[in-house]
Amino acid sequence: MTTENSIRVRTRFAPSPTGFIHLGNIRSALYPWAFARSTGGDFILRIEDTDQARSTQASVDVILEGMAWLGMVPDEGPFYQMARMDRYREVLAQMKEKGLVYPCYMSVEALDSLREAQMAAKQKPRYDGTWRPEPGKVLPSIPEGVKPVWRFKNPTDGVVAWDDKVKGRIEIANAELDDLVIARPDGTPTYNFCVVVDDIDMGITHVIRGDDHVNNTPRQINIFEALGGQPPLYAHLPTVLNEVGEKMSKRNGAKAVTQFRDEGYLPEAMINYLARLGWSHGDDEVFSSQQFLAWFDLDHLGRSAAQFDEAKLRWVNAQHMKTTDDEVLAALVLPQLHARGLNPSPEEIGRLPAMCGLLKDRCETTVALTDWVVSFFNPVTPAAADLEKYVTPEVTPAIHAMADALAAVDWTREQISACMKTVLSTHSLKMPQLAMPIRVLVMGTPNTPSVDAMLALHEKKNVIERLRSF
Numbered sequence: 001m002t003t004e005n006s007i008r009v010r011t012r013f014a015p016s017p018t019g020f021i022h023l024g025n026i027r028s029a030l031y032p033w034a035f036a037r038s039t040g041g042d043f044i045l046r047i048e049d050t051d052q053a054r055s056t057q058a059s060v061d062v063i064l065e066g067m068a069w070l071g072m073v074p075d076e077g078p079f080y081q082m083a084r085m086d087r088y089r090e091v092l093a094q095m096k097e098k099g100l101v102y103p104c105y106m107s108v109e110a111l112d113s114l115r116e117a118q119m120a121a122k123q124k125p126r127y128d129g130t131w132r133p134e135p136g137k138v139l140p141s142i143p144e145g146v147k148p149v150w151r152f153k154n155p156t157d158g159v160v161a162w163d164d165k166v167k168g169r170i171e172i173a174n175a176e177l178d179d180l181v182i183a184r185p186d187g188t189p190t191y192n193f194c195v196v197v198d199d200i201d202m203g204i205t206h207v208i209r210g211d212d213h214v215n216n217t218p219r220q221i222n223i224f225e226a227l228g229g230q231p232p233l234y235a236h237l238p239t240v241l242n243e244v245g246e247k248m249s250k251r252n253g254a255k256a257v258t259q260f261r262d263e264g265y266l267p268e269a270m271i272n273y274l275a276r277l278g279w280s281h282g283d284d285e286v287f288s289s290q291q292f293l294a295w296f297d298l299d300h301l302g303r304s305a306a307q308f309d310e311a312k313l314r315w316v317n318a319q320h321m322k323t324t325d326d327e328v329l330a331a332l333v334l335p336q337l338h339a340r341g342l343n344p345s346p347e348e349i350g351r352l353p354a355m356c357g358l359l360k361d362r363c364e365t366t367v368a369l370t371d372w373v374v375s376f377f378n379p380v381t382p383a384a385a386d387l388e389k390y391v392t393p394e395v396t397p398a399i400h401a402m403a404d405a406l407a408a409v410d411w412t413r414e415q416i417s418a419c420m421k422t423v424l425s426t427h428s429l430k431m432p433q434l435a436m437p438i439r440v441l442v443m444g445t446p447n448t449p450s451v452d453a454m455l456a457l458h459e460k461k462n463v464i465e466r467l468r469s470f
Helices: 023-039 057-070 081-097 108-120 191-201 211-226 257-262 267-275 289-295 310-323 326-339 346-362 366-374 384-390 396-407 413-426 431-443 451-456 460-467
Strands: 010-013 042-047 076-080 101-104 149-152 159-164 168-173 181-183 206-210 233-237
Touching: 010 023, 010 206, 023 042, 023 057, 023 206, 023 233, 023 257, 023 267, 023 289, 042 057, 057 257, 057 267, 076 081, 081 101, 081 149, 081 181, 081 191, 101 181, 149 211, 159 211, 159 233, 168 211, 181 191, 191 211, 206 211, 211 233, 257 267, 267 289, 267 310, 310 346, 326 346, 326 366, 346 366, 384 431, 396 413, 396 431, 396 460, 413 431, 413 451, 431 451, 431 460
Parallel strands: 010 042, 042 076, 206 233
Antiparallel strands: 101 149, 149 181, 159 168
16 A cells, blocks of 8 residues: 655545535545645546536536635646546456456346345345356356446455554455445446546545545455555545534535635635644644645544534634735725626725725625725715714714815825814814714714724715715
8 A cells, every 4th residue: 555755645636526515525625635735746636427417517617616716726637537438448348357347137126135135134235246256156047138237356355454544544354345336237337446447547645535435445445456556545534514513515504615705705714714624733723825735744634523613714714804915805805896886996996905904804704895895985874873873963063074174185094184183172072072973974884993094095075975964
């Protein structure tokens, strides 16, 4: 079996495009991608689309789109299994020649009856080798008009063993494994066979995948060895659970990865959060993608199931919002403004980074940031309770005086601040008595950043109109 540090690392992500890709799926891509990057190896994307009844191009598109959004760009691929059918048939023919497989004519009905009888006898349901050729054994007569499946002649003695990087040493007796179907009656190959051929052809050294594949691993190792291939090193990841403790799946309400993008999460925050769903670097909670790739190894993968927590994801995203460059945030906010029917002028677009910089500390997502930024372009509708509390008859003269003072100065933060000091002095007010109603009238809320900084990013005429509206 492959040993670490012996050859160039080659990992793969091999999703089946039978539904959208959710966070549990993408985490299974994250670690092989990170391991390849951290070791200077190669990351391969393989689309396992042999289930033609359920595979869709839309699902493939979401896989590619989600990975591109997260920056998980493969070094090779995507490769499609349906495009490799000739290769599988070639290997199957070689296995027939070597006597590694045999035709099985047992009907589905007979197989079902066999399994029912075994279960009634409290035995493990399994194929009983009826059609397996053995020295001196007389096989049943071949039924007319029946196309056989092809079964792999699994070893009957010894054990299959591997040192799993997550689960430790695993040993399975070959006597526990029946002869796997590797080709259907129409000649199409099955999953476990295709996977091994692909992994051999693509030189995969490390398979990092969900632990729902553990039962496939001994079967695949035996096929590897029968074909003269070197089994990779395996790491089987614990399941990702949803917020109520169920296995994350579409059926249990999981969202497509691309939906998180549309909800305003940053790709770097998603990488950070997903990385912590099954791996750790000391007590570090917030880190960049560059740090993650520098730190990642297989020795710190967790052994327990991780549980998705959207509140924690929002917190992680908020931390990344704070440190993200204002220009980067502006580039994410602008298309959201367009989606809301707003088309800022070039001058307004020029102020957009400063708006993002002023407001980003208050936001958990870029959608929330856009909600704030909209107030710079659209008229606001303050809550009646805020108007009653802050825009009182006593302070209205000072608000109008502020509008007049602003109309006469250059539109800079310094000039705006000077106007406020003059109006406060003239009307014998304290800062909150003037600042709070200005916030309510201009931004629609009493909770905003510094008034002078906020007003300076507005159009001058809009501020004056809003202050004079009451």
